[in-house]
Amino acid sequence: MARVHLSHLSSSAGVALVRQAKAEGLSVTCDVTINHVHLTDMDIGYFNSQFRLDPPLRSQRERDAIRVGLADGTIDAICSDHIPLNDEKLLPFAEATPSATGLELLLSLTVKWAREAGVPLAKALTRITTAPAGVLKLNAGRIAVGESADLCLDPTPEWFVEPAKLKSQGHNSPFLGYELPARVLMTLVSGHIAYEVR
Numbered sequence: 001m002a003r004v005h006l007s008h009l010s011s012s013a014g015v016a017l018v019r020q021a022k023a024e025g026l027s028v029t030c031d032v033t034i035n036h037v038h039l040t041d042m043d044i045g046y047f048n049s050q051f052r053l054d055p056p057l058r059s060q061r062e063r064d065a066i067r068v069g070l071a072d073g074t075i076d077a078i079c080s081d082h083i084p085l086n087d088e089k090l091l092p093f094a095e096a097t098p099s100a101t102g103l104e105l106l107l108s109l110t111v112k113w114a115r116e117a118g119v120p121l122a123k124a125l126t127r128i129t130t131a132p133a134g135v136l137k138l139n140a141g142r143i144a145v146g147e148s149a150d151l152c153l154d155p156t157p158e159w160f161v162e163p164a165k166l167k168s169q170g171h172n173s174p175f176l177g178y179e180l181p182a183r184v185l186m187t188l189v190s191g192h193i194a195y196e197v198r
Contacts, residue, residue: 084170
């Protein structure tokens with residue numbers, strides 16, 4: 001039987017179709033972007049180019065369906081949809097490139113969703129660790145004796161998202177000015193420090 005993965009779901013209809021396919025025993029997995037877990041078309045305001053994303057932001061009804069799908073396991077993974085651009089976001093909304101810096105915010109925004117939705121933190125974190133690894137059939141994303149020490153440490157209080165705090169090549173984000181929990185302080189890859197806030 002073929003395996004199918006659907007990327008960047010953004011509608012209640014899409015979530016419902018995946019839920020039905022899984023109920024029928026089909027080998028289907030899917031992901032959503034962290035942007036679509038939190039934002040709606042109302043956040044665009046006066047056509048702020050930071051909110052020009054692909055797929056485009058949709059209604060609160062669609063966003064709420066995504067959150068339910070994440071909580072009940074219909075949606076397997078959350079992705080950062082990391083596209084770090086700068087000058088391309090200075091253009092008017094219709095001309096701006098759909099993009100957002102997302103990798104640095106993925107953990108913080110996942111924790112924010114977990115708190116708002118009342119989802120246990122351990123369960124929420126599977127959506128950005130073991131679940132994506134499982135979709136790709138990788139032995140990764142879990143903490144266990146004998147496994148590679150690929151970890152990120154995040155014991156920080158809330159922090160404000162500002163361009164100067166983003167280390168990515170691009171500093172564009174619809175979450176600029178937001179206060180978020182759980183900023184990553186350190187990342188270990190195979191037990192070695194790969195990143196550390198200084």
